[in-house]
Amino acid sequence: MNDLFSALPPSPRKPAADKLGADKLGADKLGADKLGADKLGADKPVAGKPPAAKATGGEADYSARDIEVLEGLEPVRRHPGMYIGGTDDAALHHLAAEILDNAMDEAVAGHASAIEVTLATGNFLTI
Numbered sequence: 001m002n003d004l005f006s007a008l009p010p011s012p013r014k015p016a017a018d019k020l021g022a023d024k025l026g027a028d029k030l031g032a033d034k035l036g037a038d039k040l041g042a043d044k045p046v047a048g049k050p051p052a053a054k055a056t057g058g059e060a061d062y063s064a065r066d067i068e069v070l071e072g073l074e075p076v077r078r079h080p081g082m083y084i085g086g087t088d089d090a091a092l093h094h095l096a097a098e099i100l101d102n103a104m105d106e107a108v109a110g111h112a113s114a115i116e117v118t119l120a121t122g123n124f125l126t127i
Contacts, residue, residue, distance in 0.1 A: 096125050096127075099125075099127050100115070100117065100127055103115045103127050115127065
């Protein structure tokens, strides 16, 4: 597998209780082992918690075949809002400002001696 994390060694997974910090809560200090689960309310339903959602016809048929892997810049082209926050004037202005900012960072780092900015007919920006 050739991805961003392929060079990292696998790390052992901790049980969910460790992630939640149950051992840090000091359940034994609270006397949970002496009180019993019924006194703690473990067998009672949680108030306000909605029941689990049931799969409808469309969701039940969802499988790995339905996932489309987008390569290169195709994800940005298809879902620009995920990357630049939208497609309105403010988002496009932010995109242009980010590209110019990145160009200035490269120039300051010594990778460029000049930055050319061209705004052409039809609002085409070249940096």
